[in-house]
Amino acid sequence: MLKKITILILFSLLAGCSQSSNDSNANQPSGSAETAGSSSSGNIFAGENLNYIVTTNAGGGYDAYARLIGRYLVKKLGGDNVVINNIPGGGHIVGTNTLWKSKADGLTIGTVNAGLIYNQLIGVKTLQFDISKFSWIGKAAGEPRSLVISEDCQVQSMEELLASVEVIKLASAGVGSASYLDTKLLAEAFDLNVDIIPGFEGNEGEMSMMRGEVCGQFGTTSSVQPFVDSGYGHFILTVGGEVEGVPNAMEFVSTDKARRIVSLIGALSELGRVTAAPPGTDPEVMERLREAYTATLNDPEFLAEAEKMKLPIDAASGDTVDQLVMAAMNQPQETIDIIADSVRVE
Amino acid sequence: MDLGPIFQALMNVIGSPYNMGMLLLAVPIGMFFGAIPGLGGKLGIVMMIPFVFGMDPIAGAIFLISMHAVVHTGGSVPSILFGVPGTGADAATVVDGLPMTRNGEAGRAMGASLGASGVGGVIGGLFLICILPVLRPVILAFSPAEFFMLAIFGITFIAMLSGNSLVKGLLVGFFGLMLSFVSLDPNTGAERYTFGLLFLWDGMDIITVILAMFAIPEMIALGVEGGSMSLAGKQKGTAGYKGVFTGLLDVFRHWGLTLRTSIMGAFIGMIPGLGGDAATWICYGHAIQSSKNPEKFGKGAVEGVIAPETANNSKEGGSLLPTLFFAVPGSSGMAILLGAFVMLGIQPGPAMALTGMDIVWTLIWALMIANIVAVFFFIAFVPMLGYLSYVRGSLLIPFVLALTFLGAFLGHRSWENLIVLFVLGGFAYFLKKYGWPRPPFVIGIILGPIAEDSYHKAFQLWGYEFLLRPGALIMIALIIGSVGFYIWKSTRPKKEGVVEYVG
Numbered sequence: 122m123l124k125k126i127t128i129l130i131l132f133s134l135l136a137g138c139s140q141s142s143n144d145s146n147a148n149q150p151s152g153s154a155e156t157a158g159s160s161s162s163g164n165i166f167a168g169e170n171l172n173y174i175v176t177t178n179a180g181g182g183y184d185a186y187a188r189l190i191g192r193y194l195v196k197k198l199g200g201d202n203v204v205i206n207n208i209p210g211g212g213h214i215v216g217t218n219t220l221w222k223s224k225a226d227g228l229t230i231g232t233v234n235a236g237l238i239y240n241q242l243i244g245v246k247t248l249q250f251d252i253s254k255f256s257w258i259g260k261a262a263g264e265p266r267s268l269v270i271s272e273d274c275q276v277q278s279m280e281e282l283l284a285s286v287e288v289i290k291l292a293s294a295g296v297g298s299a300s301y302l303d304t305k306l307l308a309e310a311f312d313l314n315v316d317i318i319p320g321f322e323g324n325e326g327e328m329s330m331m332r333g334e335v336c337g338q339f340g341t342t343s344s345v346q347p348f349v350d351s352g353y354g355h356f357i358l359t360v361g362g363e364v365e366g367v368p369n370a371m372e373f374v375s376t377d378k379a380r381r382i383v384s385l386i387g388a389l390s391e392l393g394r395v396t397a398a399p400p401g402t403d404p405e406v407m408e409r410l411r412e413a414y415t416a417t418l419n420d421p422e423f424l425a426e427a428e429k430m431k432l433p434i435d436a437a438s439g440d441t442v443d444q445l446v447m448a449a450m451n452q453p454q455e456t457i458d459i460i461a462d463s464v465r466v467e
Numbered sequence: 468m469d470l471g472p473i474f475q476a477l478m479n480v481i482g483s484p485y486n487m488g489m490l491l492l493a494v495p496i497g498m499f500f501g502a503i504p505g506l507g508g509k510l511g512i513v514m515m516i517p518f519v520f521g522m523d524p525i526a527g528a529i530f531l532i533s534m535h536a537v538v539h540t541g542g543s544v545p546s547i548l549f550g551v552p553g554t555g556a557d558a559a560t561v562v563d564g565l566p567m568t569r570n571g572e573a574g575r576a577m578g579a580s581l582g583a584s585g586v587g588g589v590i591g592g593l594f595l596i597c598i599l600p601v602l603r604p605v606i607l608a609f610s611p612a613e614f615f616m617l618a619i620f621g622i623t624f625i626a627m628l629s630g631n632s633l634v635k636g637l638l639v640g641f642f643g644l645m646l647s648f649v650s651l652d653p654n655t656g657a658e659r660y661t662f663g664l665l666f667l668w669d670g671m672d673i674i675t676v677i678l679a680m681f682a683i684p685e686m687i688a689l690g691v692e693g694g695s696m697s698l699a700g701k702q703k704g705t706a707g708y709k710g711v712f713t714g715l716l717d718v719f720r721h722w723g724l725t726l727r728t729s730i731m732g733a734f735i736g737m738i739p740g741l742g743g744d745a746a747t748w749i750c751y752g753h754a755i756q757s758s759k760n761p762e763k764f765g766k767g768a769v770e771g772v773i774a775p776e777t778a779n780n781s782k783e784g785g786s787l788l789p790t791l792f793f794a795v796p797g798s799s800g801m802a803i804l805l806g807a808f809v810m811l812g813i814q815p816g817p818a819m820a821l822t823g824m825d826i827v828w829t830l831i832w833a834l835m836i837a838n839i840v841a842v843f844f845f846i847a848f849v850p851m852l853g854y855l856s857y858v859r860g861s862l863l864i865p866f867v868l869a870l871t872f873l874g875a876f877l878g879h880r881s882w883e884n885l886i887v888l889f890v891l892g893g894f895a896y897f898l899k900k901y902g903w904p905r906p907p908f909v910i911g912i913i914l915g916p917i918a919e920d921s922y923h924k925a926f927q928l929w930g931y932e933f934l935l936r937p938g939a940l941i942m943i944a945l946i947i948g949s950v951g952f953y954i955w956k957s958t959r960p961k962k963e964g965v966v967e968y969v970g
Binding site: 184185189209215247316318319321324329332334335347 | 651793796806927
């Protein structure tokens, strides 16, 4: 009997341990919100965890940026730890909805995919947020897009792609995602003879190129750079940034429609990796978050680490992000119609 | 192959007190995360990320991989003793592990599981070393068409896990498939059976569902029936070292099965897109198919513990390879590990084969050594844990239920999962009470999303011609052969009910 009791005590201790480790590491610091809000005189971040929502699974570019920035940001704010909260799903929508609904106490912030501007422009019903009303903290880097083509593809340059009579398969993430819309819009702008295969998340598209199923993909330059560096493919077009030896999409523009579309993709590329707090966050708290964010992105130690992790940094303030979002949201009906047609699944 | 770097990597692990210390520290932590239902390796890595932050990349990676490697060694304990699996992969061990406990063979079951885990981990690691030179063509040979057919192959195992009534098995299996469709449509982003509830957007939390299907019914039944998990008297039991060693020897007695399921586990784990959880179920199905006495399964066959347990540990090694070489995680745990590697400054991806082979070898060695260390570490505790099967239900139930609720909540940290746990758990109790098999449900919910996603991709890439691809044709032949063989075997004169799940 004594043995049984000892064993049960052991088990209960194990349970207790797991509970406490949960409290300190993986939980949303929601319960502490009242305390944070009420201590207006002191530092509201002191003794608190910063909850950083990332709208993708762990391992992607958004995740890497958030983990690196979050670690420095929480120190500069005087908080305890940063808790990275990966909420993937629905092409960033689930996580962004969560950020929108989170308590606006400054203790919860999150990455926002600029591509969601597309979804809002065409009034996607699953969006529970208004992207123009987020409290923008800042931008870590622009996210230029490039069209990468595998070495085995039958077309090897933009000129060949434009002239291709054969249908070229391009991989993208799920229908409605920014990756899908970018690709669809690019095809629309240049009247490309392509078939877009959706559903390839993360680096799955690269793997599909290696298998020879798809020819290429149009996505963020940085995420596909290691694939190109390893000699499996090369860029044939870039938008919203410069890649040495690769032509910019504007060089191929010949119609107004194409110009408008390329400009829109360029605007979203410029927005890139942005971070926001829920709407209605106290201006004083926002001020602190923006200052700490800017200080983080100018910290030499941070920059060295970012370079080591191959994460380009090209910072901009929350105000700039706000203006960029407003400008991108201001599109003529004609452009909106083009986007709406793009997501209409046959 | 130049063997120098391979052994240099081994020295990196065992020759450095710091690295070896990290490994020794990681093993008990990993087993702890595995042994508590609902925690698992994925959450383990998430919780340990702050600990390894800023650490030397190699030491940090050794810590994380060692911890993740032995999660399932610990995970077998609640599955065998209480019928409470911590993850979808551990659930396969319940099917025969729990009946063994019921028969008073908890010690033997845990010995077998421990031996199988250790051997699986090591053979899995050796298999990886052998396959590395041809890794790229092998992994790239599997396209969405093959993923789809493999998922269908797994789904056919519902028949084998259906017990006496195929109809009941199919109904439960399809219920699992149906629940797997609750989510945002992966291709269109549209809401599907989510009833406007945000927490369902990511689909049903697999941990919650597994706990509801197994933990809740077992505990209700124990409460209703009274007594302890073991129905056999203590004097008959083999909870002590004797039982454990019998179980360890069983692993070598069935060496053919051990070897096959270790390699199968590593291989299936290696194919990204199929997911590691499928590996254990496919290996369990293989154990039934290849057995001379398939009717023993579900009633406490030790092979039914050996097969999923070898696969459980070898698949982790397998899923490490696509994670490192393609930056495409082979399992949900590896997806988190991928993020952790990036943070440590290790950049998985195609460049790894050119510049990072020393890291790859080091991690494979760490994986194997951790599996061996886990066996010796655990062997000291196993007999003591075996006695838990004789603890009275009234003392046991509160502890197990508390852990179950914790596990369900922690997965997505949403209280709504507790409601799912209650509702589905109540439903599962009636399934158990009226003799409906529950394992087909797990197959449905695990393989449903894989089948759906790969079907969409395969169809869009090739139309229905994807069924005529050489790989797909081989899989179709495999499915027909496996189903045909099973029907032939079960209709032979010896037939005496097929597989019965007594849970």
